[in-house]
Amino acid sequence: MKVVVGITGGIAAYKAVGVVRALVLAGHDVHVVPTAAALRFVGRPTLEAISRNPVESDLYEGVAEVRHVALGQSADLIVIAPATANTLAKLAAGLADDLLGTTVLASTAPLVVAPAMHTEMWAHAATQANVRTLEARGVVLVGPESGQLTGTDSGAGRMSEPTDIVTAALDVALAANPDLDRTVVPETSDRLAGRKVLISAGGTREPLDPVRFLGNSSTGSQGVALAEAARDRGAEVVLLAANLEVPAPAGVRVVDVGTAAAMLAAAGVEALDADVVIMAAAVADYRPSTVAQAKLKKDDLGDTLSIDLVRNPDVLASIAANRPRPGQVVVGFAAETERDPQRRLALGREKIARKGADFLVLNEVGFERGFGPGQTAVTVIDRSGRVVGEASGTKTSVADAILDLVAPA
Ligand code: CTP
Numbered sequence: 001m002k003v004v005v006g007i008t009g010g011i012a013a014y015k016a017v018g019v020v021r022a023l024v025l026a027g028h029d030v031h032v033v034p035t036a037a038a039l040r041f042v043g044r045p046t047l048e049a050i051s052r053n054p055v056e057s058d059l060y061e062g063v064a065e066v067r068h069v070a071l072g073q074s075a076d077l078i079v080i081a082p083a084t085a086n087t088l089a090k091l092a093a094g095l096a097d098d099l100l101g102t103t104v105l106a107s108t109a110p111l112v113v114a115p116a117m118h119t120e121m122w123a124h125a126a127t128q129a130n131v132r133t134l135e136a137r138g139v140v141l142v143g144p145e146s147g148q149l150t151g152t153d154s155g156a157g158r159m160s161e162p163t164d165i166v167t168a169a170l171d172v173a174l175a176a177n178p179d180l181d182r183t184v185v186p187e188t189s190d191r192l193a194g195r196k197v198l199i200s201a202g203g204t205r206e207p208l209d210p211v212r213f214l215g216n217s218s219t220g221s222q223g224v225a226l227a228e229a230a231r232d233r234g235a236e237v238v239l240l241a242a243n244l245e246v247p248a249p250a251g252v253r254v255v256d257v258g259t260a261a262a263m264l265a266a267a268g269v270e271a272l273d274a275d276v277v278i279m280a281a282a283v284a285d286y287r288p289s290t291v292a293q294a295k296l297k298k299d300d301l302g303d304t305l306s307i308d309l310v311r312n313p314d315v316l317a318s319i320a321a322n323r324p325r326p327g328q329v330v331v332g333f334a335a336e337t338e339r340d341p342q343r344r345l346a347l348g349r350e351k352i353a354r355k356g357a358d359f360l361v362l363n364e365v366g367f368e369r370g371f372g373p374g375q376t377a378v379t380v381i382d383r384s385g386r387v388v389g390e391a392s393g394t395k396t397s398v399a400d401a402i403l404d405l406v407a408p409a
Pocket residue numbers: 200260279280281282283284285312313314315316317331332333334335351355
């Protein structure tokens with residue numbers, strides 16, 4: 001599930017790293033939102049390395065992507081650890097003067113907070129009134145515990161242990177939405193070692209004449225990131241490269257395929273002994289019915305030009321239907337412009353049924369989203385249409401998450 005971990009400015013912020021790590025190791029997609037004060041206690045590089053996602057804290061970064069509400073809207077769970085007295089007050093009042101505040105207000109996900117502060121601050125009538133307000137609103141508090149506090153003090157106010165916070169938070173999220181997956185995804189780095197992984201990347205170009213083609217916006221970055229990730233796990237990787245706009249990775253065998261027909265021919269051969277086939281390329285569904293042998297001239301063509309197109313073979317469907325042996329894992333991609341997540345999921349379910357693949361990686365694309373380097377967000381479904389995982393972040397981190405989900409046991 002997608003979890004936002006808010007970290008606020010208390011000394012217990014260092015223990016929040018344990019919360020992030022436990023969630024990541026349990027297979028969740030974790031996005032950390034520290035307040036400015038939290039970053040005085042724990043550094044951004046630590047949080048990025050542990051969460052495996054970029055860390056944003058500034059309300060004014062990524063304004064074009066409306067990031068101040070996007071994280072909250074897409075979260076399945078928000079955990080704030082530690083939550084200072086100041087944070088409890090801001091949450092109770094609904095203040096939104098930083099990224100964490102806007103994220104919480106923009107979200108309908110369950111909110112779990114782990115307070116940490118000195119005993120006097122915890123016992124103060126203002127703090128207790130804020131706690132009652134939050135609880136009445138359905139916010140779940142974990143702790144605080146009694147014990148050693150900063151300095152020589154001890155008493156109520158110590159943040160609960162990270163594993164207790166994570167266990168309680170996942171319980172809350174699952175109670176709110178039983179469809180979410182709690183399963184711990186084991187570290188899978190060696191499941192692909194020694195296996196052959198066939199990956200297609202890029203976009204096919206269907207020629208009209210010797211110099212022109214019908215193409216698409218795919219650059220090949222996600223497929224290349226998958227090839228690198230599989231290579232790093234010790235797999236023998238073959239990359240079917242369709243007009244890549246990014247460099248092909250070292251240490252993988254690259255087979256250049258320009259068109260859908262060339263992709264089908266190469267895939268048919270390479271899939272024979274592949275353990276995993278991942279079709280990330282954007283393959284043209286149609287090609288010009290004839291390819292002019294000389295450059296088309298507008299003086300010959302006139303003011304309008306109609307091009308007759310014929311259907312291309314479906315490479316993915318053909319691989320899935322002609323598996324050389326049971327156990328081969330076949331993964332397709334579906335880039336959809338549908339913006340509504342539920343309707344997009346419905347399109348994905350229909351597509352995986354039509355293609356006969358084992359998994360389908362769904363993402364949203366548009367004129368300005370989904371292509372090239374940068375951030376992406378995917379939902380992975382299996383052949384029964386069940387959501388088996390979600391991931392967002394760089395194409396490299398998403399590639400890792402996809403391999404975790406589809407690598408055979
Ligand atoms: N694909 C393929 N051969 C084709 C078209 C698509 O192998 N001729 C593969 C892509 O590599 C991808 C998956 O099928 O893994 C889904 O591609 P997409 O273009 O989304 O599917 P379409 O069948 O074209 O569905 P639609 O046009 O209805 O969106």
